[in-house]
Amino acid sequence: MAQRYLIVGMGAASIAAAEAIRSRDPGGEILLVSEEGDGYYSRPGLAYYLSGEVPEQQLFPFTEDDFDRLHLRRLHARVASLQPQSREVALEDGRRLPYDRLLLATGSLAVQVGLPGVELDGVVKLDDVGDARRILKRCRRGRTAVVVGGGITALELVEGLHARRVHTHYFLRGDRYWSSVLDETESKIVEQRLQEEGVQIHYHSEVAEVLGKRGRVTGVLTQDGRRIDCDLVGIAIGVRPRMELAEGAGLATERGILVDEHLQTSVPDVFAAGDVAQVFDPFSGKSVLDTLWGVAVAQGRVAGRNMTDQSEAYHKSVPFNVTRLAGLTTTIIGTVGRGRDKDVRGIARGDSETWRHLPDSFAAQDVSDVNRLRLLVGEQRLLGALVMGEQTLSRPLYQLVAHQADVTPIRDRLLHPSARLGDLVASFWAEWRERHEAA
Numbered sequence: 001m002a003q004r005y006l007i008v009g010m011g012a013a014s015i016a017a018a019e020a021i022r023s024r025d026p027g028g029e030i031l032l033v034s035e036e037g038d039g040y041y042s043r044p045g046l047a048y049y050l051s052g053e054v055p056e057q058q059l060f061p062f063t064e065d066d067f068d069r070l071h072l073r074r075l076h077a078r079v080a081s082l083q084p085q086s087r088e089v090a091l092e093d094g095r096r097l098p099y100d101r102l103l104l105a106t107g108s109l110a111v112q113v114g115l116p117g118v119e120l121d122g123v124v125k126l127d128d129v130g131d132a133r134r135i136l137k138r139c140r141r142g143r144t145a146v147v148v149g150g151g152i153t154a155l156e157l158v159e160g161l162h163a164r165r166v167h168t169h170y171f172l173r174g175d176r177y178w179s180s181v182l183d184e185t186e187s188k189i190v191e192q193r194l195q196e197e198g199v200q201i202h203y204h205s206e207v208a209e210v211l212g213k214r215g216r217v218t219g220v221l222t223q224d225g226r227r228i229d230c231d232l233v234g235i236a237i238g239v240r241p242r243m244e245l246a247e248g249a250g251l252a253t254e255r256g257i258l259v260d261e262h263l264q265t266s267v268p269d270v271f272a273a274g275d276v277a278q279v280f281d282p283f284s285g286k287s288v289l290d291t292l293w294g295v296a297v298a299q300g301r302v303a304g305r306n307m308t309d310q311s312e313a314y315h316k317s318v319p320f321n322v323t324r325l326a327g328l329t330t331t332i333i334g335t336v337g338r339g340r341d342k343d344v345r346g347i348a349r350g351d352s353e354t355w356r357h358l359p360d361s362f363a364a365q366d367v368s369d370v371n372r373l374r375l376l377v378g379e380q381r382l383l384g385a386l387v388m389g390e391q392t393l394s395r396p397l398y399q400l401v402a403h404q405a406d407v408t409p410i411r412d413r414l415l416h417p418s419a420r421l422g423d424l425v426a427s428f429w430a431e432w433r434e435r436h437e438a439a
């Protein structure tokens with residue numbers, strides 16, 4: 001009998017799992033069920049779609065031929081519940097689907113705020129391509145927007161709206177942008193660039209109420225009594241893993257679905273991967289969430305292999321994300337930040353909790369104009385790095401952090417106040433690579 005593999009979700013983790021299963025089990029039945037009618041597309045690409053840099057069709061990396069080649073069946077439906085005892089899931093319309101192995105790759109959704117007026121037409125979020133389309137439609141009529149929240153998604157909303165000629169007010173609860181990951185200088189660089197573009201940043205500002213007329217947004221009232229007229233309100237204050245199915249079935253959960261090193265949940269033959277999975281992190285010694293595309297792919301791959309009787313442990317690698325902040329390419333590697341951020345409740349999109357653990361380390365930094373290099377230097381190795389602007393050193397730094405290269409020979413020089421970090425890292429990496437490749 002062919003094995004029946006059932007995958008809930010059709011995002012990065014799901015597709016990676018399906019590919020991994022197919023590479024090991026040519027005859028198994030693979031069914032992907034997703035409530036999103038748009039199927040598989042790049043969520044990080046939504047920012048570029050919003051700003052007009054990428055047309056919608058470029059968001060879709062898979063063609064019909066790709067699905068056929070892998071013999072993947074797809075179903076557009078919402079899974080309403082999971083019954084592990086009888087090894088089946090129930091769809092919202094009452095149908096039941098049996099499985100031998102199940103993957104929950106249900107992703108995460110934007111955290112909702114409980115403000116008066118959030119139900120008004122014109123209050124938007126950015127979870128999926130449907131949201132992006134709605135925002136673009138609104139931009140045609142909209143003139144002014146208020147965006148609330150920290151992290152990457154809020155900034156993507158700000159930049160996308162601004163690119164569509166919508167005058168944008170950006171509300172920050174604290175005194176700077178993304179304080180859990182960026183340091184003060186980096187936040188300032190981002191904020192200044194936004195302000196130069198014409199974005200109005202409001203520090204220490206919170207929305208008390210979204211105002212409306214005939215069901216549509218007309219403005220916001222701030223907690224300190226100011227009124228700002230606008231026709232759009234974008235909210236991106238963090239995301240929450242979608243654990244409804246797991247919780248309903250009694251699987252072990254904390255902030256995400258808890259999985260073991262094989263990405264199996266507390267119930268046999270039920271696996272979890274991607275934004276929804278809470279995974280042990282050897283770097284911090286804690287069980288953490290990551291909401292990163294690359295992590296979802298890596299986890300999906302391992303979960304898929306384990307669903308086909310292979311036994312492979314998932315090793316969480318050093319977090320690595322290349323993103324764009326106010327037009328500046330920024331790479332974040334390993335540990336770089338300081339913990340919680342008032343603007344983000346939980347975890348932000350494109351974020352790794354590992355970035356936000358304060359390590360026992362020193363920061364060494366190099367700033368020239370908008371280019372910036374910040375290293376977190378531990379006793380013997382680099383714990384993390386942030387590279388903003390010029391990107392030549394991103395890959396070398398990733399290798400040094402990921403391979404835990406011993407930086408003792410240059411440690412004192414790195415920490416010297418007038419160190420030329422870029423030059424030091426570049427020459428150290430060249431020597432290290434030679435030794436590493438020879439070994």
Ligand SMILES: Cc1cc2nc3c(=O)[nH]c(=O)nc-3n(C[C@H](O)[C@H](O)[C@H](O)COP(=O)(O)OP(=O)(O)OC[C@H]3O[C@@H](n4cnc5c(N)ncnc54)[C@H](O)[C@@H]3O)c2cc1C
Nearest residue numbers: 009011012013034035043079106107274275291292293350
């Ligand atoms: C605007 C935006 C910008 C981002 N930027 C970055 C970035 O710069 N860098 C980066 O690394 N990451 C970024 N991310 C995050 C990245 O896209 C996610 O980490 C990744 O998509 C997670 O993949 P996943 O497979 O776990 O879940 P998802 O891609 O979220 O897929 C889960 C799917 O499951 C479906 N589903 C859930 N429950 C059910 C159910 N009960 N029944 C049926 N279907 C269900 C959902 O509808 C969804 O389609 C961004 C995300 C967004 C939205």
